[in-house]
Amino acid sequence: MPSQRQLKGRIRSVKSTKQITRAMQMVAASKMRRAQEAQKATADYTDAANELLSHLAGQGTTDDHPLFAVREVKKRLLLVITSDKGLAGAYNANILKRYLNEVRADQQADIETETITIGRKASQFTARLKDIQIRGTYDDMSEEPEGSELHAILATATDLFRTGEVDAVDVIYTDFVSSLTQTATLQRILPAGYTETEISQSVRNAKYEPSTDAVLEGVVYRLVGAQIYQALLDARASEHSMRMVAMKNATDNATDLIDDLTLAMNKARQAAITQELAEISGGAEAMA
Amino acid sequence: MNLRLVTLAGTKVDEEVYEVILPTEDGEIGVFPDHEPLVTLAKTGVIQVRKAKTDPDDRMELFAISGGVIEIDGQQVKVLVDEADHAPDIVEAESQKALERALKMRDEATNQVELEKAHQLVDRHMVRLKVADLQRHRRRR
Numbered sequence: 001m002p003s004q005r006q007l008k009g010r011i012r013s014v015k016s017t018k019q020i021t022r023a024m025q026m027v028a029a030s031k032m033r034r035a036q037e038a039q040k041a042t043a044d045y046t047d048a049a050n051e052l053l054s055h056l057a058g059q060g061t062t063d064d065h066p067l068f069a070v071r072e073v074k075k076r077l078l079l080v081i082t083s084d085k086g087l088a089g090a091y092n093a094n095i096l097k098r099y100l101n102e103v104r105a106d107q108q109a110d111i112e113t114e115t116i117t118i119g120r121k122a123s124q125f126t127a128r129l130k131d132i133q134i135r136g137t138y139d140d141m142s143e144e145p146e147g148s149e150l151h152a153i154l155a156t157a158t159d160l161f162r163t164g165e166v167d168a169v170d171v172i173y174t175d176f177v178s179s180l181t182q183t184a185t186l187q188r189i190l191p192a193g194y195t196e197t198e199i200s201q202s203v204r205n206a207k208y209e210p211s212t213d214a215v216l217e218g219v220v221y222r223l224v225g226a227q228i229y230q231a232l233l234d235a236r237a238s239e240h241s242m243r244m245v246a247m248k249n250a251t252d253n254a255t256d257l258i259d260d261l262t263l264a265m266n267k268a269r270q271a272a273i274t275q276e277l278a279e280i281s282g283g284a285e286a287m288a
Numbered sequence: 289m290n291l292r293l294v295t296l297a298g299t300k301v302d303e304e305v306y307e308v309i310l311p312t313e314d315g316e317i318g319v320f321p322d323h324e325p326l327v328t329l330a331k332t333g334v335i336q337v338r339k340a341k342t343d344p345d346d347r348m349e350l351f352a353i354s355g356g357v358i359e360i361d362g363q364q365v366k367v368l369v370d371e372a373d374h375a376p377d378i379v380e381a382e383s384q385k386a387l388e389r390a391l392k393m394r395d396e397a398t399n400q401v402e403l404e405k406a407h408q409l410v411d412r413h414m415v416r417l418k419v420a421d422l423q424r425h426r427r428r429r
Contacts, residue, residue, distance in 0.1 A: 041298030048294050048368050052327070052359055136401075151408060152401045206325035206361065210313055218329045218357050222368060229296055 004272065007265040011258055018254035024087070025247035032179065032240035039176055039233040046230055049223040053192075055206075056216050065213075066162045067192050067220045075112035077135065077157060077166040078102060079228065080126075081173040081235040082119035084140055088239050089246035091174065091182075092121040098184040099125075099172050103132070114166060116153065118232070135160070141232075150232075154225045161190045173231040174238035182238035189227045192220050289321040290364045291337060293351065295372045300351070307338040308365050309348075310358055322362045330356040330369060332411045334419055346426040350375035352419040354412055373416055380420040387413035 002010075080099050082092045099115075099122075106113045114133045117123045123137040136156060160166045169190035174182045208215045291308055293301035308319045311333025335351040356369030390413055394406035 038297065042296055044299045045294050045296050045368065048292075048366060049357075052357060052366075052368070055327075055359075152405060155404070206327050206359075209326060209328040214313070215327050215329060215357065218355075222357060222370070225370075226296065 002264075002268075004265055004268050007261055007268060011261045011265065014254050014257050014261065018251055018258070021247045021250040021254060025244055025251060028240045028244035028247060032237060032244055035233065035237035035240050036176070036179070039230070039237045042226065042230050042233055046223070046226045049219060049226055052219050053223055056212070056219060065216055065220065067158060067190060067224070070191050071164075071167040073111055073167045075114065075166045076106070076168040076170060077114045077116065077160055079116045079118065079153070079157070079169070079171040079173075079231075080122045081171065081231060082117070082121040082125075083235075083239045084120040086121065087246060088243035089249075091239055091242040092119075092125075094184040095172060095174060096122065096125050098186065102170075102172065102186065103129075114160075116156065118153070119235075150225050150229055154221070154228060157190065157228075158221065158224065171228060171231045173235040174242075176234040176237040176241070179241045182242060187227070187231065189224050192224060289319075289362075292364065292366045293335070293353075293372055294366070294368050296370055300372050300374065301337075303339075305337050305339050305365075306341045306343070309336040310365075310367070311335070311353070312358065319360055319365055323360050323365075325362060326358075326360045328358050328360075330358050330367060332415055334415065334422070335367070335372075350419045350422055352378065352412075352415040354408070354415075371412065373419070375419050375423040378416050378420045378423075380417065380424070383413050383416045383420060387417060 078099065080095065082095050086092065103113050112133075114135050115126055116136045116138070117126055117134065118138045118141065120139045123134075123139055126132050126134055126137075136153070138153065157169045161169055168188060171187050171189055173185060173187070175185040176182055289305055289308075291301055291303060291305045292299065306320070310317055310319065311331050313329045313331055316333075317328075330353060332354050333352075335353055337349040337351070338347075339349070352373045352375070353367070353369045354371045356367060358368075359366040387410065390406055390409035394403065394410055397403040397406050
């Protein structure tokens with residue numbers, strides 16, 4: 001049984017750990033709220049781009065555009081989105097497990113895989129793997145990624161696809177379903193897919209400047225970009241909400257631990273007092 | 289005529305306007321109600337918005353935008369851009385500093401990715417400064 005002094009020391013250290021985890025929980029909660037708002041806001045853009053794209057698709061202009069070309073997949077590019085920091089529960093583990101599964105499946109199906117990692121956890125993980133081709137690593141992206149930060153990733157992905165070097169581009173990210181549910185998800189962003197929507201007569205007759213192709217190019221590029229951006233925001237919101245839950249659990253555990261330790265210390269103190277009394281009364285009896 | 293300015297960070301503007309001047313790949317265009325349907329590409333530049341027919345030029349609202357797509361159907365102008373800043377939200381000193389940083393980044397860029405990013409930042413901050421400048425001149429008048 002540890003001494004009272006040892007117990008006191010442990011209680012103190014667990015208490016300070018609890019303060020830290022509680023602070024991290026609060027920080028994650030406020031960041032999550034902001035990330036959640038940003039995630040919702042981008043949906044407007046994606047919807048608008050989708051609408052435009054289906055207008056164009058209605059005209060049959062997408063048929064022979066290089067970014068829509070569906071080919072047999074011999075090589076694909078995976079964009080893996082993780083966080084830079086840990087302590088977010090199973091957040092990074094889930095993503096990396098999913099990624100590893102995809103890579104193994106590709107190996108069995110004789111498909112080559114290239115990878116772009118976003119977030120330090122992903123780049124550290126892939127650095128330890130053998131036989132992985134890395135196209136790029138993006139660490140320390142800012143908390144709220146600006147549109148311009150996307151261009152480099154987007155340009156790499158579209159160039160590789162356009163030149164036929166890869167036949168598909170997939171993003172592995174954590175889908176923010178709600179603040180309680182987040183799932184590691186794979187989404188194909190190239191070849192570009194789209195959902196059909198109603199096309200108004202006026203847009204059907206619209207003129208395209210400088211040309212239909214140029215406009216299509218602009219829209220596709222932006223839509224694919226918006227999808228990557230949306231994935232980034234989803235990942236971010238998920239990260240913060242998973243960190244919040246992880247830190248809440250840590251705080252609760254610390255509270256339990258403190259209770260247990262306090263009980264143990266009180267018992268130890270009581271035992272010491274009892275022993276002392278027994279010794280005194282034992283001594284008194286002996287004298288009598 | 290309804291104007292919708294949608295960015296990656298959400299919808300910036302969604303309101304009734306009389307006239308919109310837009311920077312496109314083929315030059316600036318002015319759009320009034322019942323404009324013929326048109327889909328075109330926006331380039332980095334300034335959007336000017338006249339809300340009411342009677343508003344003078346110096347009451348027009350200004351937005352600095354980066355490239356995007358414009359869809360016009362006579363009753364609605366939909367502008368899809370990566371980024372847009374409303375003139376009153378731009379802090380000139382900050383933009384100036386950001387521009388200097390971007391210029392430095394461009395000069396020190398060691399690879400294509402950095403260079404591209406720097407070029408975009410330079411363009412973006414130049415436009416923001418231009419908008420801030422226009423806004424200031426108006427206030428003086």
